[in-house]
Amino acid sequence: MEAITGRSHRGHLGRLSHRALPPRRGILGHRAWWVAAVALLAIVVAGAFSTLPGLLAGPLRHEFGWSRGSIGLATSVNMVLYGLTAPFAAALMDRFGMRRVVVVALALIASGAALTSVMTTAWQFTLYWGALVGLGTGSTATAFGATVTQRWFVRRRGLVTGLLASGSVFGQMVFLPALSWIVDRHGWRPSLVTLVLAACTTVPLVWIVLRDHPADVGREPYGAAFQVPRPAPHYGAGRRALALLGDAARTRAFWLMAGAYAICGASTNGIMWTHFTPAAHDHGMPATTASSLLAAIGVFNVIGTVASGWATDRRDPRRLLSVFFALRGLLLMCLPMLMSATVEPPMVAFVIAFGLLDLATVPPVVALCREVYGDGGAVVFGWVGAAHQVGAALAAYGGGAARDAFGTYAPVWVTLGALCAAAALLSLLVRRASPAGRADGRRSTAVDRL
Known part of the structure; x- marks a missing residue:
């Protein structure tokens, strides 16, 4: 089908990257950078919402007497919808445009948070926070960033992908201290109102600056030699x-990337953000200290993701993925030996190295999806991202079950380290597009059918 083969205007866009480029413009000289900046702002604000459930758990239990399971259900629904919404949101952007979809997503996020501030029952928390906020944040996930880079950039795609991918974590770092202070001093409802105001403030900026395609403002994509016509909308987004999932699922490349990315989710979101603090506490480290180490990992996430995007513009993304997974696996296998009651230099080195590698896998996977699936690359990446969330959910549950069974997290770290080694091998098995396929934007003939 056209969406997978890429026989569209974006095939024409693919040819541009192999022709003479215009003189370089500064960052302020091309609309693409303004579009990327506003997209980054929307991703940062949406990412801030993922920090709040951990801060709300205690106050909600105290005020309403809800169980941890009732509160956790809303968070689980949020995570599942976050993963499943991304591919449909990318398809909706091809139908209605990025600007409309992102504005609606921010409105959903703001509405869900506002309604959460007046809820009285646990099912309302699941509906408002789990469903509405989950749908909104999923629509502004990495698939949105992939769509921005695919439409607006020919050069610097990897770098911009890294910047946008880091936005969610950056939002957590920026808002978490302020939200924590607000919850401690003024209660949990003002923290929700703060996020509602942030989302509402972002909406007019998105509407004014964000455009769906360079042709809308009479410009060429950044790094292209000439303008590209705006494509016809794709009807039937769902x-x-x-259909893109069905077509991609018949190729070996999709399952290799989905399998590797599921392991990526298991070895980052699933285990580190859920079980690192209790694992460190098992060795006598205070929970506040362990949480601070996690926050430090988030700082280095931003650096590592941007650096990975820069490298993806210059190196084979398969090899980068393989190296990232191999190094992450070694770090996880060493972690049991680094745990102690105090923060020693080896643990500091682990935090820095793991932070640099945590989100570094995003730009190479986006690049591979774009190469292999052409016009449908952003949507296919959304489905690959859903596999990431499935892996994270399985690790979050399995890590706790293993701790109950063995009385220690050591087997968990070793198992995930071994899985990362497998992901490194899977990454190398993904076949890249041929030079001819990359030149005309079609899906590579090197993609093996199952």
């Missing part, structure tokens, strides 16, 4: 997202 059917297209499912």
Whole structure:
């Protein structure tokens, strides 16, 4: 089908990267950078919402007497919808445009948070926070960033992908201290109102600056030699997202990337953000200290993701993925030996190295999806991202079950380290597009059918 083969205007866009480029413009000289900046702002604000459930758990239990399971259900629904929404949101952006979809997503996020501030029952928390906020944040996930880079950039795609991918973590770092202070001093409802105001403030900026395609403002994509016509909208966004999944699922490349990315989710979100603090506490480290180490990992996430994007513009993304997974696996296998009651230099080195590698896998996977699936690359990446969330959910549950069974997290770290080694091998098995396929934007003939 056209969406997978890429026989569209974006095939024309693919040819541009192999022709003479215009003189370089500064960052302020091309609309693409302004579009990327506003997209980054929307991703940062949406990312801030993921920090709040951990801060709300205690106050909600105290005020309403809800169980941890009731509160956790809303968070689980949020995570599942976050993963499943991304491919459909990317398809909707092809149908209605990025600007409309992102504005609606921010409105959903703001509405869900506002309604959460007046809820009285646990099912309302699941509906408002789990469903509405989950749908909104999923629509502004990395698939949105992939769509921005695919439409607006020919050069510097990897770098911009890294910047946008780091936005969610950056939002957590920026808002977490302020939200924590607000919850401690003024209660949990003002913290929700703060996020609602942030989302509402972002909406007009998105509407004014964000554009769906360079042709809308009479410009060429950044790094292209000439303008590209605006494509016709893809009708039937839901059917297209499912059709792209069906087509991609018949290729070996999709399952290799989905498998590797599921391991990526298990070895980052699933285990580190859920079980690192209790694992460190098992060795006598205070929970506040362990949480501070996690925050430090988030700082280095931003550096590592941007650096990975820069490298993806210059190196084979398969090899980068393989190196990232191999190094992450070694770090996880060493972690049991680094745990102690105090923060020693080896643990500091682990925090820095793991932070640099944590989100570094995003730009190479986005690049591979774009190469292999052409016009449908952003949507396919959304489905690969859903596999990431599935892996994270399985690790979050399995890590706790293993701790109960063995009385220690050591087997968990070793198992995930071994899985990362497998992901490194899977990454190398993904076949890249041929030079001819990359030149005309079509899906590579090197993609093996199952």
